[in-house]
Amino acid sequence: QVQLQESGPGLVKPSQTLSLTCTVSGGSISSGDYYWSWIRQPAGKGLEWIGRIYYSGSTNYNPSLKNRVTMSVDTSKNQFSLKLRSVTASDTAVYYCARDAVEWSFDYWGQGTLVTVSS
Amino acid sequence: QSALTQPASVSGSPGQSITISCTGTNTDVGGYDYVSWYQQHPDKAPKLLIFEVSGRPSGVSYRFSGSKSGNTALLTISGLQAEDEADYFCQSYASTTLYVFGTGTQVTVL
Numbered sequence: 001q002v003q004l005q006e007s008g009p010g011l012v013k014p015s016q017t018l019s020l021t022c023t024v025s026g027g028s029i030s031s032g033d034y035y036w037s038w039i040r041q042p043a044g045k046g047l048e049w050i051g052r053i054y055y056s057g058s059t060n061y062n063p064s065l066k067n068r069v070t071m072s073v074d075t076s077k078n079q080f081s082l083k084l085r086s087v088t089a090s091d092t093a094v095y096y097c098a099r100d101a102v103e104w105s106f107d108y109w110g111q112g113t114l115v116t117v118s119s
Numbered sequence: 120q121s122a123l124t125q126p127a128s129v130s131g132s133p134g135q136s137i138t139i140s141c142t143g144t145n146t147d148v149g150g151y152d153y154v155s156w157y158q159q160h161p162d163k164a165p166k167l168l169i170f171e172v173s174g175r176p177s178g179v180s181y182r183f184s185g186s187k188s189g190n191t192a193l194l195t196i197s198g199l200q201a202e203d204e205a206d207y208f209c210q211s212y213a214s215t216t217l218y219v220f221g222t223g224t225q226v227t228v229l
Binding site: 009016045046047048049052060062063064096101102104105106107110112113 | 176
């Protein structure tokens with residue numbers, strides 16, 4: 001059973017960089033069978049896809065966030081990471097990592113981690 | 120890329136059937152058979168219910184079914200149960216952004 005777990009600071013100051021890591025267990029990122037995504041959800045609102053990464057490091061980003069996002073992968077640790085630069089209060093959300101199923105859906109999700117942007 | 124449009128809320132009595140709509144454009148819902156649906160209970164991660172318009176992952180109840188016509192996808196929940204009270208989100212492949220989600224629908228079991 002694949003499991004994903006997000007980790008990182010729960011509080012980030014405005015204009016700084018949000019950094020999160022997703023650790024995958026029960027499956028290997030380097031198998032090359034899947035992409036791995038970040039998705040966020042502001043409180044009481046809908047879901048927004050941030051971007052995805054392949055084990056090779058190849059990425060796709062949401063155009064609305066592309067200028068501020070960087071994703072990376074560490075296959076030795078079976079982890080992938082998100083960096084979001086120049087954050088504002090509007091970046092406050094629960095951040096989820098998820099596995100991209102081959103059918104353009106997300107079949108496994110982490111439990112989510114709340115990141116608050118505040119001074 | 121705008122979010123897909125869903126009704127804010129839908130309600131029904133136990134045992135009834137309800138349908139949630141998800142409207143997009145020909146660059147997402149209407150252009151591809153890659154519509155998925157998710158169920159989200161409060162403070163929980165979303166759970167995949169439907170993929171590729173009408174496919175059901177292993178372990179998902181047969182009471183959940185999906186369909187699509189033109190730019191609108193539908194999720195039907197039959198035999199409504201108290202445990203179905205949750206938020207539901209659609210999601211589609213989109214030629215502009217790869218993925219786009221719906222605005223979400225809150226389902227209330229009366």
